[in-house]
Amino acid sequence: MSQLKWYFEDFEVGKTIAVGSCTVSEEEIIEFATKFDPQPFHVDKAAAAQSMYGGIIASGWHTCGMIMRLMVDGFLKEAASLGSPGVDEIRWLKPVRGGDTLTVTTTALESRPSGSRPDRGVITTSWEARNQHGELVATVKGMGMFQRRPKPANLE
Amino acid sequence: MSQLKWYFEDFEVGKTIAVGSCTVSEEEIIEFATKFDPQPFHVDKAAAAQSMYGGIIASGWHTCGMIMRLMVDGFLKEAASLGSPGVDEIRWLKPVRGGDTLTVTTTALESRPSGSRPDRGVITTSWEARNQHGELVATVKGMGMFQRRPKPANLE
Numbered sequence: 001m002s003q004l005k006w007y008f009e010d011f012e013v014g015k016t017i018a019v020g021s022c023t024v025s026e027e028e029i030i031e032f033a034t035k036f037d038p039q040p041f042h043v044d045k046a047a048a049a050q051s052m053y054g055g056i057i058a059s060g061w062h063t064c065g066m067i068m069r070l071m072v073d074g075f076l077k078e079a080a081s082l083g084s085p086g087v088d089e090i091r092w093l094k095p096v097r098g099g100d101t102l103t104v105t106t107t108a109l110e111s112r113p114s115g116s117r118p119d120r121g122v123i124t125t126s127w128e129a130r131n132q133h134g135e136l137v138a139t140v141k142g143m144g145m146f147q148r149r150p151k152p153a154n155l156e
Numbered sequence: 157m158s159q160l161k162w163y164f165e166d167f168e169v170g171k172t173i174a175v176g177s178c179t180v181s182e183e184e185i186i187e188f189a190t191k192f193d194p195q196p197f198h199v200d201k202a203a204a205a206q207s208m209y210g211g212i213i214a215s216g217w218h219t220c221g222m223i224m225r226l227m228v229d230g231f232l233k234e235a236a237s238l239g240s241p242g243v244d245e246i247r248w249l250k251p252v253r254g255g256d257t258l259t260v261t262t263t264a265l266e267s268r269p270s271g272s273r274p275d276r277g278v279i280t281t282s283w284e285a286r287n288q289h290g291e292l293v294a295t296v297k298g299m300g301m302f303q304r305r306p307k308p309a310n311l312e
Contacts, residue, residue, distance in 0.1 A: 035221070035225065036221035036222070036224050036225050037221070037224045037225065037228060038225070038228055038233070039228055039232060039233070039237060039239075041239065052238060053239070057239075059224070060239075060240060060242075060243075061217065061220055061221050061224055064217055064220070065191070065192035065193070065217050065221075066192070068192050068193045068215070068217055069191065069192050069193065069194070072193060072194055072195055076195060077194075077195075081195060082208060083195075083197065083209070083213075083216075083248075084216060084248060085247065085248060086216070086245065086246045086247040086248050087216075087243070087245070087246040088244075088245060089242065089243070089244060089245070090242045090243040090246075091241065091242040092239075092240060092241060092242050
């Protein structure tokens with residue numbers, strides 16, 4: 001198996017990684033929400049215009065999906081990722097609208113080797129998504145399980 | 157404006173609502189993950205078969221989307237929902253695979269009138285998703301902001 005770039009040991013607590021950016025269209029916002037969150041302010045232009053949001057806004061779950069995609073493209077595709085046991089907190093701080101560009105960073109908060117499985121550990125991370133105006137639109141405290149870096153082959 | 161069924165006052169702390177069920181296919185799992193979480197164990201059948209999961213599993217964000225859709229169909233579409241400030245905890249406890257049927261309940265944990273806006277309040281809820289074997293696959297501690305029930309018209 002070829003070596004990957006990111007194993008458990010490679011996440012330095014306190015270090016922030018610039019993950020990437022993406023732009024979302026109103027059509028994509030409506031398409032996602034029609035499947036997963038068809039509340040009027042996510043799918044119905046006229047109703048959204050009358051709502052407290054003044055227009056269509058993205059489902060918070062769509063925002064999380066966009067952030068996740070940037071995480072995968074930004075580093076998880078080169079990581080010994082074993083999935084995630086969960087998330088400790090999500091805050092949807094500002095609406096995300098069609099045409100917005102999100103730029104995402106992740107910072108390792110804690111690095112905890114598994115007590116029961118010596119080949120892996122959990123990294124707790126803080127994700128931040130900002131829009132094109134520099135406003136923080138969403139934060140996530142995530143957890144990721146990663147393999148430990150394989151030891152060099154035994155030469156015996 | 158016609159009256160809705162669910163306003164802030166209608167969520168009784170401690171009461172569990174059966175929200176509904178849905179079945180997900182492996183094609184839908186791969187389609188979601190190709191867009192939002194293209195890790196090998198979500199999108200690549202051969203790689204997933206070799207992984208610790210032994211086959212394709214749904215992105216946890218997809219599971220959250222499925223639960224959210226049931227919430228909307230189950231009661232939010234008849235609720236004076238103003239969106240959500242966030243989520244306090246997600247746990248992905250068991251893999252969700254193609255063909256699985258998820259059944260979701262929500263229980264109101266706390267009811268907190270807004271301090272600054274007398275027309276609304278936040279309900280904290282615990283969501284539980286079980287598969288067709290009765291196994292708990294995901295839990296979410298969510299928050300929802302709801303309008304207070306409108307007072308009867310002033311007769312002066």
